[in-house]
Amino acid sequence: MQTKYGVAASPGVAIGYALVLDTEGVRIPRRVVSSIEVPYELQRVAVAIQHVAEQARRREREVTAKLGRDAGRIFAAHAFLLEDQLLRYDIETLIRSENYSAEYAVSRHMRSKVKMLDESGVGELATRGKADIIDLEKQLLHDLLGEKRESLDNITESVIVFAHDLTPSETAQFDAKTVIGIATESGGPTSHTAILAGALSIPAVVAVGKLLNDVSGGDLVIIDGGEGLIIIEPDRDTILKYEELRRMQLAVGDPYESLKDAEAITKDGTKVLLLGNIEFPSEAPTCLERGAEGVGLYRTEFLYVNKSTDPTEEEHFEAYKEVLSVMGPSRPVVIRTLDLGADKFTHATGTNVEKNPFLGLRSVRYCLVNKTLFKTQLRAILRASIYGDVQIMFPMVSTVMELRQCRSILREVEEDLAEAGIDFKRGIPLGTMIEVPSAAIMADVLAKQVDFFSIGTNDLVQYTLAADRNNETVASLYSPVDPAVLRLLRMVSDAGTAAGITVNVCGEMSGEPLYVSLLVGLGLRQLSATPRKISEIKHVIRNLTLADATRVAHDALQMESAREVTTYLREHLRRLLPDTVDR
Amino acid sequence: MRPATDFAELAVSGLCDVAVWKGDKRANGKSLWDLIGLCVMQHNEVILEVDGDGAHDVINRLADILAHPG
Numbered sequence: 001m002q003t004k005y006g007v008a009a010s011p012g013v014a015i016g017y018a019l020v021l022d023t024e025g026v027r028i029p030r031r032v033v034s035s036i037e038v039p040y041e042l043q044r045v046a047v048a049i050q051h052v053a054e055q056a057r058r059r060e061r062e063v064t065a066k067l068g069r070d071a072g073r074i075f076a077a078h079a080f081l082l083e084d085q086l087l088r089y090d091i092e093t094l095i096r097s098e099n100y101s102a103e104y105a106v107s108r109h110m111r112s113k114v115k116m117l118d119e120s121g122v123g124e125l126a127t128r129g130k131a132d133i134i135d136l137e138k139q140l141l142h143d144l145l146g147e148k149r150e151s152l153d154n155i156t157e158s159v160i161v162f163a164h165d166l167t168p169s170e171t172a173q174f175d176a177k178t179v180i181g182i183a184t185e186s187g188g189p190t191s192h193t194a195i196l197a198g199a200l201s202i203p204a205v206v207a208v209g210k211l212l213n214d215v216s217g218g219d220l221v222i223i224d225g226g227e228g229l230i231i232i233e234p235d236r237d238t239i240l241k242y243e244e245l246r247r248m249q250l251a252v253g254d255p256y257e258s259l260k261d262a263e264a265i266t267k268d269g270t271k272v273l274l275l276g277n278i279e280f281p282s283e284a285p286t287c288l289e290r291g292a293e294g295v296g297l298y299r300t301e302f303l304y305v306n307k308s309t310d311p312t313e314e315e316h317f318e319a320y321k322e323v324l325s326v327m328g329p330s331r332p333v334v335i336r337t338l339d340l341g342a343d344k345f346t347h348a349t350g351t352n353v354e355k356n357p358f359l360g361l362r363s364v365r366y367c368l369v370n371k372t373l374f375k376t377q378l379r380a381i382l383r384a385s386i387y388g389d390v391q392i393m394f395p396m397v398s399t400v401m402e403l404r405q406c407r408s409i410l411r412e413v414e415e416d417l418a419e420a421g422i423d424f425k426r427g428i429p430l431g432t433m434i435e436v437p438s439a440a441i442m443a444d445v446l447a448k449q450v451d452f453f454s455i456g457t458n459d460l461v462q463y464t465l466a467a468d469r470n471n472e473t474v475a476s477l478y479s480p481v482d483p484a485v486l487r488l489l490r491m492v493s494d495a496g497t498a499a500g501i502t503v504n505v506c507g508e509m510s511g512e513p514l515y516v517s518l519l520v521g522l523g524l525r526q527l528s529a530t531p532r533k534i535s536e537i538k539h540v541i542r543n544l545t546l547a548d549a550t551r552v553a554h555d556a557l558q559m560e561s562a563r564e565v566t567t568y569l570r571e572h573l574r575r576l577l578p579d580t581v582d583r
Numbered sequence: 584m585r586p587a588t589d590f591a592e593l594a595v596s597g598l599c600d601v602a603v604w605k606g607d608k609r610a611n612g613k614s615l616w617d618l619i620g621l622c623v624m625q626h627n628e629v630i631l632e633v634d635g636d637g638a639h640d641v642i643n644r645l646a647d648i649l650a651h652p653g
Contacts, residue, residue, distance in 0.1 A: 070585070077588040080615050087616060113616070120622045129619050 001235050006183070006208030008228035009194035013246040014181040014203050015239065018219045018232075019159035020212060021166075030101045031218030041095050044102040046088065048143040052136070053082035078136060103144050107216040110137035114213050160221050162212060167305065171196040181223035183230050185211050188470030190458055190508065197225075198530055199283055205230055207470075256535030260291040264538045270546045272520060274538060275332070275528040277506055281319050284326035287531050291538065294331040294389075296528020297454065297506040298323060300377070301340050310373060316380030324388030332389045334454065334504070334528075335381055336433065337374070339363045339395035358462070363396035368405055378413045385425040392428055393454055398436040403449050431504075435459035440488040447499035454528070455492055457507030461485050479562035480509040481518065481569065486557055493523035504528055514569050516540040517576070521553025543576055586652035587623075591615045593644055599635030601645065612645070625652075 017031065033041055056079035064072030081087060087109075094105040114130045160181035161174070171182070171193050179202055187193045187206035197204035203225030215221065215232050222231040222242045231238060264274045275296030276287035287295060303311040303319060320335060327333050341354065341362030354360040367374035381392055394406050407430065417424050432449075434440050435456035447453070457480050462469055464484055467477035479485070496503035504526040509515050511529030513536050519527065520541070529537060552572055556565045594601040594612040601612030605627060610617035612631075623629055629649065633642040 073585045073588060076592070077585065077615065080588055080591060084614050084616055086611075086614050113620075116620060117622070120620075 001238065002214055002232040004183075004208050004211055004214070004230045004232070006205040006228050006230070007187075007189050007194075008226055009187070009189060009191075009206045010182075010197035010202060010204035011226035012181075012201065012203035013222070013224050013226070013242055013249060014160060015220070015222050015242055015246065016158045016160045016180050018215050018217055018221045019161050020215055020217045021161060021163040031104045032099045033101050035099060038095060038099060041100075041102045041105070042092055044144060045091055045095065045105065048102065048106075048140050049082055049088055049091075051143050052139045053079050055139070056082060074132075077132065081132070081136060101218075103141055104216060104218045106140045106144065107137060107218075110134070110140075111213055111216055118213065160223055162215055162221075164212060166193050171200075174200065174202065176200050176202050181221075181225070182206075183208060183211065183221075183223060185209060190469060195530075196279060198532070199279055199286075201532065254532070254535060256539045259535045259538050259542070260289075262291075262538060262542065264293075264541050266520070266541055266544045266546050266549070268545045268547065270520070271525070272541050273526040274534050274541075275334075275504070275526065276531040276534065277528050278323070278531075281322040281326075283531065284323045288326070290531040290534045292531055292534055294327060295323060295333040296504055296526065297393075298333060298335045300336060300338060304338060304340060310376070313376045313380045313383075316377055317383050320381055320384035320390070321387050324384055324390060327388055329388055332391055332429075334391040334393050334431065336393045336395055336454075337364070337377055338367055341366060358468075364394045364402055364406060365396065368402065368409075371409065374409060375413050378410055379417065382413060382417055382424040382428070383422060385428055386423055390425070390428055391431060391452070393431040393433055393452075395433045395456070396436055396459070397432045397434075397446070398438045400442060400445055400449065403432055403446060407449070434492050435463065435507075437464050437488065440464075440492050443492045443495035444498065447495045447501055450501065452502040452504060453492060453496050454504040454506050455489065455524075457485075457505060457509040460488065460507070464488060479566070480507075480512075480515065481556065481565040482562040483557070483559060483565070486518075486522070486565070489519075489522050489524075490553075490557065497523055502526055511537065513537060513540045513577075514566075514573055517544055517549045517552045517572060518556055518569060520544065520546070521549035521551070521556075523553075540573075540577065548576075586648055587615060587618045590645060590648050591618055593641070593648065597635075597637055597641040599633050599638045599641055601641070602632040604630040604632065623649075 056075045060072045060075035060079060063075060091105050091109050094100050094109055095102065098105075100108065110133050113133050117130050158178055158180045160183065161179055162183050164185045165187060166182065166184055174182075182193065182197050182202055182204040184193055184206045185208055189206070191206060193206055194204060203223050205223060205225055205228050208230065211230075219233055222234050222238065224242070224245075234242070264272045266272070273293055274291070275294045276283075276290065276292035277297040277299070278284060278287060278295055279299045279302050284295065303316060323333055339362070341357050341360055361369070378392070381390060384390060392410070394403065397403050397406075410430070414424070414426070429451040431452035431454055432439065432446060433456045434443060434453050437460070439446060440460065443453070458469075461478055461480050461482065465477050465482055467474040469475055469478040493503055503524055505519055505524050506528040510519065510527040511533035516537055517540070527537060552569070556568060559565050559568065591613060603610045603612050603618065603621060603623070605621050605623055608621060610621040612618065631642055631645055633645070
């Protein structure tokens with residue numbers, strides 16, 4: 001039994017069998033077989049080993065002929081390993097004594113060899129040896145699985161997916177009924193995997209570090225997404241413990257569900273508009289179910305990632321129309337234009353790999369030099385505007401000039417549509433994300449150019465403190481309540497009020513009960529959060545008075561460190577909601 | 584990997600038994616798995632044990648491979 005720790009990315013407990021994705025997506029269909037099937041599995045393994053050994057000898061001959069003895073040696077080594085009686089004997093023993101399937105026995109055995117090399121810790125020689133062994137494992141599995149190699153969208157039983165990394169479109173394909181957990185070696189708390197898993201309510205743990213060598217497809221695993229841990233091959237007591245935990249969590253469910261239709265209003269009558277953040281049209285109904293009064297942030301990146309070509313105007317249009325139709329004529333839907341850099345487009349030919357992608361050509365900057373792409377999205381949004389209350393927002397705006405350029409391009413698109421006689425709503429509210437410090441500092445000027453602001457706290461905090469949240473050497477500097485950030489929030493909120501425009505907060509901060517009083521006290525009246533947090537936020541608001549909130553903000557702004565503020569906010573929340581469990 | 588392969592192939596080609604000792608760990612010289620598991624690195628000291636027909640010849644050639652992994 002092995003416990004691995006990572007970053008808690010999406011809460012929930014699940015117990016199931018592992019599906020390990022290597023770079024070729026090979027998966028092991030079955031772990032154990034009945035005793036009657038054992039002879040057949042033994043035969044399959046013998047045949048597979050023989051095939052792959054012959055293959056290796058063939059390659060040795062071919063490669064030696066073309067490139068010489070030294071190159072051919074690699075395959076000689078493979079063949080030799082495969083021809084070794086010990087290999088066959090060891091794997092057959094696993095099948096006989098444990099009733100493992102051929103695939104599972106191969107995988108277990110090879111991984112134990114790799115682990116042994118890992119433990120002896122002998123550097124380079126071991127690294128090459130490990131790579132060879134993993135290569136052999138793959139070849140044997142390929143031979144065993146033959147045509148039956150399945151892809152991600154063929155999952156029929158409940159599995160917990162293990163991978164080094166998951167692309168957004170891979171995660172997006174997951175059906176919460178079959179994928180009951182996700183664990184990745186890399187990633188961070190705000191990575192796409194975390195966001196998507198949270199949106200899909202699939203327990204997830206990321207940034208575990210080296211993990212894949214310790215788990216085989218078919219292993220029984222427990223995942224606790226809320227605590228950020230994974231247990232591989234748990235013993236009976238542990239299984240019972242987590243089954244109980246899971247039962248308890250399911251029974252409690254959403255403690256605030258009853259608030260779904262209640263108003264988000266403070267005790268002394270100040271209303272706060274609560275909206276939902278979505279990545280896919282299919283999440284729009286969830287927003288409504290969770291009591292959101294609209295979509296405060298529709299992240300449109302998922303229309304672009306992992307496709308072989310850019311999305312067509314129709315693909316954009318269909319997605320936006322769907323969301324608008326679900327939300328209806330009077331609930332706002334704020335669509336954020338493309339917020340990615342070229343590095344995220346898998347079909348972009350990597351000519352210039354940026355050294356600092358977060359300070360590079362991405363989001364609105366990328367759009368302004370790729371006007372066709374930009375206009376396509378804007379056209380689709382305008383065309384969809386007749387189906388509801390759509391608003392457009394531009395990400396990563398850092399100067400007034402950029403905003404002006406965006407507006408002028410939008411005007412061009414409006415003229416094009418008008419000329420073609422295509423229907424669209426005029427005067428759609430336009431807003432800008434405030435996430436680059438320069439925009440926060442120039443908020444008073446920007447406020448005159450837009451109909452609303454939306455503060456992207458995740459990036460604003462990172463840029464302001466110059467700290468990468470996913471870099472564990474500096475992650476401790478990242479705090480949404482660092483005094484510098486609080487002053488910027490105040491600045492933006494005041495600028496908004498002075499210009500009479502709405503200021504929304506999207507970003508993780510708006511979904512955290514701990515920060516609600518502070519945000520309301522700073523003058524913010526619109527929060528957009530991941531749908532499942534909305535009721536909890538509403539609960540805090542309903543127990544708050546504006547006077548209280550104002551005092552909290554005022555006190556926090558006097559403090560000199562994030563830690564001071566956090567402690568203060570915790571105390572305040574504890575007094576405000578004595579029955580809430582502190583996280 | 585490569586010298587280990589050469590070593591094992593040579594060991595297998597002969598009639599005698601071949602064992603390699605590193606400290607108190609023993610590996611069957613005819614099994615590449617065993618040899619990899621032994622993790623013999625440069626400058627490690629190992630003891631070769633060869634027993635059977637043609638042992639002298641084999642042991643010299645094996646020692647040569649170890650000395651000049653190339």
